[in-house]
Amino acid sequence: MNVLQIMENILQTVVAGLLTGSIYGLMCVGLALIFGVMRVINFAQGDFMMLGMYAAYYLFGLLGLQAVFGSLVGTYVAIALAVPVLYGVGYAIHATLISRVSGTRTAQLDGEGHYAQLILTLGIAMILTNGAQMVFGSVMASMRTPLTTVAWDIPVGAISVFLNKSRTIAGVASVVAICLISLLINRSPLGRALRASADNPVAATYMGIDVNKAHRVAFAMGVAITALAGGLLATNYPFHPFVGVEYVIVMYAGVVLGGMGSIVGAFWGGLTIGLVQQMSTLILPTQLQNTAIFVVFLLIVFFRPQGFFGRSVDRT
């Protein structure tokens, strides 16, 4: 392999890493929002993403979007429609289950309810994964568009890089979404309420903010955001009911790397994970790319648990 080929490989994996990483970043932002505001470890996040993928898939089919918008635009419309659906799902699940082990009710529970949250969300994850298997079957589904298999061929000097069109659209859409979310969190009254509830629930309550409602909104938003990422991911990769489990570690690795408590940090964390995953194929066989993520995750957790932008490490 000559130098040019090596450079081309590296450049290609960097580009792929950035594109995939952007989608991972969006996924992680959803999880970070939930953890940042509520301090809840949501094991079911991957499964909500999976639900988002299926929601988009079925909305596309059931609403006949292909006929109205064509299979390209129709797919993205379906994904966009899946977002409010998953917002509703997240809202409902928080109202019925999560709120019992988080928020202002958990002062009495052991360890501020973290234990209960872990177990509860694990239970929800199991129900969702297997329930999805029952309802949707384990056959792989996908949301391919005409752009899934087309790429731009961009010459860079003597070498050229392929930019898969639908992955590029997904990556760009992710970045746009994150900018919008960031604006929402930092500039809007809702965002202020969420940040206040995260910083100091007691003070926020005194200032008239309904902290439990804020948590519910944060949870629902987090789920919806991750579902959006899932939908975008589905335009390139096939999915099945167990896909959530595969991405749970990716999401947590990204959030921990970015720093638990930092929403924007989660994006950078997810981006880094995407890069690590794609670039690991340069030296490792493709089957081990996820192992590479786990190794990175473990290394971060051991050596720098606060990640890039972490706010605080737990005190004794």
Add this chain to the structure above:
Amino acid sequence: MATFAVLYAAVTFFIKDSYYQLMLTMVLVWATFGLSWNLLSGYTGLVSFGHAAFFGLGAYTTALGQMHFGLSPYVLIPIAGVIGALSGLAVGLPTFRLRGHYFALAMLAYPLALLYVFEWLGYQEVTLPMMRENPAAYMQFEDHRIYTFIALAMLLAVMLLTRWVERTRFGMALLSIKQNEAAAEAAGINTYRWKLKAITLSGAIAGMVGAFYAVVLLVVTPMSVFGMMVSSQALVVTMFGGVGTVWGAVLGSAILIPIAETLHAELGSILPGIQGVIYGAAVTAVILLAPEGLFWKIRDKLRRRSAVPTPQQASVREASEAAPAEASPLAAERSVAQRLAAENAEVILEVRGLSKNFGGLMAVEDVSFKVRKGMILGVIGPNGAGKTTAFNLLNGFLAPSNGEVLLDGKNIVGLAPHEVCALGVGRTFQIMRPFMRMSVAENVVVGAYVSADTDAQARQFADEAIAKVGLSHIADRIASELTSKELRLMELARALAGQPRLLLLDETLAGLGQSESEELILVLRRLAADDMTIVIIEHTMHVMVRLVDRFIVLNHGKVLTEGAPETIIRDRGVIEAYLGKKWSAA
């Protein structure tokens, strides 16, 4: 336990249908796996989502060992146990440095990583070779019921092991870690070492169960032994049945496995994944309604029905009430003679230039003082002066930015809290940290392990400590039922059980009313009369003045002044620190 074994064996004997025979075996297998999970997570409270790592390694050891080396499971199962133990240790060494959710997440990664590795290695499906010549030597039996009996034997062995752990200091140490890790450390428990022991044992059992699983099912795939479902199953079965008890996993397994398997058999084709939904629903329901599991819920219900208030043993009461009477000669202020004696005794603790800064905030700045044997030193100062931080520095919970702490002339900076405790320093905390679900006796005995060679001696030290503080009449009451005063006394007893030479008491009288404080003061005076050295942080001045030999006043992290009580309470600087300039001008 014997009844259970006999009944189960009888049932096994009579079931002829091979599907149900397999189910009976599986109930036992998952129960044993659940118990292995319980050994670590049930007792320490550190939730492991990664036990599939040990299980899977055990399974592959057997499958590959038989396939490549022709070894028999009778040899391979113990080997799998060793591998499980080693991998438990390997996992525990780095991962225990993490807390709470970081630990759970890291544990999640191990089996999934192994899954990908084994898939990549090409072991997508490993079948144990059929040994037609001598099947019994390779644990391959025509009659499936033999597998069930083997599984039953394994389960019983693990149940006995769990019982043994529960009753010895192993179990007590683990439970104390679960209740309150910081308090356990301060009481002398080397939490890191005990956690490692727990995970090693847990891993060994999980490995052996995995090995047996491979023998029974004859096929091993990465997903079936390393997958999330496997880790979750141990967790779900134990959490549903009851954590921290030997019967929990058995109960959970006996209920959930048959339901799930039957539903899967009947409806599996229409509703694939029904087992997962059942397990998920079970664990969701249990965490919301009975967070500690079915076993505890049932036991609590039965206890409440038969609860009879325990009559107080008159003789014990008299003894513990008589003790304060002995102290009446000391009811007067601490005598001048005692104070003089204290002033000339050897220095037991010397603090030199102790400083601690958090970023830009100097919490403790250049604090120096000496404590002599038999002295009672009072540390006072307004809130936020750095008193508790100073204690945390002395104890080993915080590392100082600067300075030395010399215990008997040796610098103890850098030692872990349990090591400091072992050197003879007892500690109580400002915010009480009792082990809520344990009785007074159990709470106190945890503090005795650090200096007791045997469990029996530990219990003896504990009983003595309980008697010294006057709690013998309620030694069996659960900590959550005690009053504030009794809790304070219990904490004191726990510190005393470790046979300390120096006691660091952080606001022991906080939250107590007048008469309750008096009782505690009597106890402290008696201790001091027995030559105990005490450093006490307190706010209630009138009490301190009568109790203490010397004061050291902290303000904004620095030593404001030091001296005898009479001089301190008139010192302008001290009055100013507490009440402001307006008052000191008077």
